[in-house]
Amino acid sequence: MPGARRAGRTLQETLALNSPLETSPRASTAGAATQTGTSAPTPAASALSASLNPRRAAELNEIFADNGLLARQIDGYRSRASQIEMSRAVAAAMEASGRAMPEPAMFEAQKRPARRLQTGGADAAGEAAEADEAQALDGGENTLIVEAGTGTGKTYAYLVPAMLWGGKVIVSTGTKHLQDQLFQRDIPTVRDALAVPVSVAMLKGRANYLCHYYLQRTADNGRLPSRQETSYLQDIVRFAKITRTGDKAELASVPETAAVWSMVTSTRENCLGQECPHYKDCFVMQARREAQQADIVVVNHHLFFADIMLRDTGMAELLPTANTIIFDEAHQLPETATLFFGETLSTAQFLELARDSVAEGLGHARDAVDWVKLGSTLERAARDVRLAFKEDSVRLSIGQLPDDHPLFAALEALETELDALESALAGQAERAESIGACLRRARELQAVLAGWTTPPTELERQSVDTAPAGTTEGKGERADPNEKVRWIEVFAHTVQLHETPLSVAPIFAKQRAGVPRAWIFTSATLSVRGDFTHYAAQMGLNAKRSMTLPSPFDYPSQGLLYVPRNLPQPSSPMFTDAVFDAALPAIEASGGGVFMLCTTLRAVDRISARLRDVIEARGWNYPLLVQGDASRTELLDRFRAYGNAILVGSQSFWEGVDVRGDALSLVVIDKLPFAPPDDPVLSARLDALTKKGLSPFAVHQLPQAVITLKQGAGRLIRAETDRGVLMICDTRLVDKPYGRRIWQSLPPFRRTREIEVVREFFEESGNVTQQAGVD
């Protein structure tokens, strides 16, 4: 829902798009009505939190006050109206879910966190009996979609009520890096501020934990592809003896990409579970146990959805016990859920099965079968599937393959070899549990592979099935639950076969149905100018349960949007170089503290190479950090520590990253981040929309690009004292009719097309004089 619109001229009135992109600070606030300055939350937003028990509302006011518990713990703390409003709405959703619970369960849920606030908790329990249960049970009041601008402080806004009244809470965020940020920084800060005795655990995917069984097997076998990997293995063996968690992130000396990791970690398929001799000391099991016992569990979206589907890493047991589920960076959910609500088959699974069957067969049934031969023929057949493609790193929809494509023959041959291994395993399964486990895996692979040995149907040739009649614009992307797309991803050594549903809404809605718990979806970027239809339709949520809160920042004076003139079109081969040439004077004016965010890895390479040359030639002292040179966490730590570094990275740096102050004063974005249309799932989605008579660009691509761009822009202003320039080098923002819709969705920065204005802005900030080495 849109925020209060300020009186006065609209953006269109103040600004002819073809004229210089420049306005006075005052005039620039109207377009992005959802992100205006320091105003109070809108009446509609407040309605969602109005039902909150007054005692709890008062408690939150005190905690978030200028002299409250948080202020005592956090440097530069200021009371922010939006943050308080969001915390109230989150608490109200928790209360609603409490009302819907059977009484003993509700008591359990509120017992622990209400310890500090006994009166509030008791009152709520009393009122619960009179509450209208039916309404709360419909998945209505206990669900909240809340959008509040980047840097507003959403993390504290949900952590405070979560720690006080959330019961058992699962917080899911976008990446492992953000999981660490929450676990190591934000949660301890709030816990100390409130002085509440909550226990916290972090749960990552199984592949993050060392596996004793496979570590021992690999160490015993002693065959590794290179000397380097052998030395990594030695590090890992030493690490295994001293680590408490077995989390591979703790062993910095072995890169995340080292091949040896796959040999010393387990997969869902090859884990021996209770039959494992190491079961008692198993790190995966230990992480699960800790998650079971903790009050707050921090996970990531990949794990959350992978586990709903595969029931592997303990979420399946965790979920039923949770009273509150909070999705931060919730704009990523549709994409992530799509990945997991489908089915994926990788040729790597056949290679792993061959490897494990040979090892276990030789270990327990050496004389019965020629395991090595069976394993190597299966391996060869799996590799032949990869050889059916000449291309590398491509994604293809199955409809693009002709009937006689070599893939189909290769899959048939793979099926034959898999059948042979399966019967050998079946004959020996009695002799060892580990052989029985291989047999189960072989049978699962057989079942999935059977769906792939046939060439595409006529329907698939036309991309996707048509949508049911009666789908309207208002429903946005709601698709037939049965609409699926089969597609293929070719990597350097493996091939993945995917079957992906076009809409996750019905599956996700089913997961949420019938269980009275609070669901919070939050992010800076869920709506397009206050309209949540797109997001709600994708996730199967009710768009009416949504709110947008205004930003606490004075964007017109804190930020400047700069779109340089005379740049070529992004499709031009000269584009990346032109971006670099245009960015250079802005970088120089900034005095360092720059994110250069590129939409392709090729642009990252090109820009970082040219920057390196310029830095050397001009004797600049700006440290250059490039994505890929170190882990993301490491790069960001260095960026914060240097204070005047230049970081060149791709989209993965855009989201959730928190750098306050002068360390970041210029964000350069090369082009508008439209997803490449060669993605088979995207192109199938777009086709489906066209067939429904909708404009795929307006309904899907544009909103997605707006969300991604807002995330990039949001890195800049994180505190009332931050100042910075957002430079977007894509003139479609000004030249194309849809450009207006995009920049109106950005924070209402002052705007310019002149580098002179950028220089003046930085001079006002005093940045240039602070930096040495600028020529």
Ligand SMILES: Nc1ncnc2c1ncn2[C@@H]1O[C@H](COP(=O)(O)OP(=O)(O)OP(=O)(O)O)[C@@H](O)[C@H]1O
């Ligand atoms: N009331 C406050 N006063 C001052 N600083 C605050 C306040 N609340 C949060 N902060 C700080 O502001 C920064 C941004 O907070 P946070 O990371 O929660 O933002 P966010 O709303 O999640 O933004 P994004 O959408 O970009 O993730 C953090 O460094 C946080 O410590």
Ligand code: SF4
């Ligand atoms: S139980 Fe599974 S993950 Fe744990 S040590 Fe055994 S095989 Fe590895």
Ligand SMILES: [Mg+2]
């Ligand atoms: Mg955040």
